[in-house]
Amino acid sequence: METPLSLADIRINYSLKELTVEAVSSDPFKQFGTWMQEALTAKVEEPTAFTLSTADAQGKPTARIVLLKALGPEGFVFYTNYESRKGQQLLENPYAALTFFWPSLERQVRIEGNVERVPAEASDSYFHSRPRGSQLGAWSSPQSQPIEDRSVLENLAKEYEAKFSDLDVMPRPPHWGGYLVKPQKIEFWQGRQNRLHDRLLYELQPDGTWHLQRLAP
Template identity: 80%
Template sequence: MPEPLSLADIRINYSLKELTREAASADPFQQFQTWMQEALTAKADEPTAMTLSTADAQGKPTARVVLLKALEKEGFVFYTNYVSRKGQQLLENPFAALTFFWPALERQVRIEGKVQRVSPEVSEAYFHSRPRGSQIGAWSSPQSQPIQDRTLLENLEQEYSAKFKDMEVVPRPEHWGGYLVVPDRIEFWQGRQNRLHDRLLYEVESSGNWRIQRLAP
């Protein structure tokens, strides 16, 4: 039996940056854009990767990592298979949480809000911007369904590649498209020394304006 891991002894003392109310933007989308640009400039690993947390009708949560594909004035956009497990949960319970973590900058962003599908036109435009192989892959994968082995996927990929080989444009599957997370709560977390981290919370008020509060770490 392997030796137990000494996880309790793993510690990092964060000290790179600070997050003050005075320096933060009044608009959380602008603040997010600033942090995303800094993550890109720092060449952080997978800067657009985010943990998407959903729950079914009974409130049982599930989480997985997906990629942010657009930041709109209303919210955050990602794409997936509508009949996947996440798609079914969002149909039952149209709320989600997103979590970004950029260790290189000792930063985290947490987002909560309601989820809606983007328009078919937006999904079409993004689908046709993808590499052809990824387009074929969207047809080939019965996402989240049990399969016996990888041979099924390879056979389906060959089948759809042959089906669309004479077509200049691969059509978008009806079961594939985008979601928009419209936030009502966005928190920016900056690691600080001695676990006294900076946390700024933006919440939507009934007026539609954003209220900013500092939270204890």
């Protein structure tokens, strides 16, 4: 008989750093940039990876890991297939939550906001910066759709490779591009001892400024 998993006693007592209102930037984008740079410097595995949570028109949520590809004064950008499940949900309900987790730094960032497609020019620019194999993958995958087996993908990849073999610049698929998440809330979480974690929440105000407050863990 297999021994059942014992999960209740698994715990880590976080103690690396603290997070105070006095120490952070008044601009949450600058604060995020600081934390991202620290994650890069610390060589965190997949520092740009985050959980993207979306919901359909009935409020049923789904989540998956995607990669952050740009950060600007308006928000956070990622790229995907517009016809995928997340693309369909964002069409029905253009609001999302992003969760970054850097365990080695004992840090988490949670972001909530409205979502819109980035301009076609931005999607074109990023698409053409990708390796050619990744470009072919964007054409070849009917993302989120059932397929009989892997050979379907491999055959489609061969077809598109032949189709674009004479082109130096592969066109971007019309069903593929970027999304901009325009945050209304950004929360920074720093693990602390005895589960008394530090949580600082920035909330966007009607006048465009950010209100910063501490939350209980």
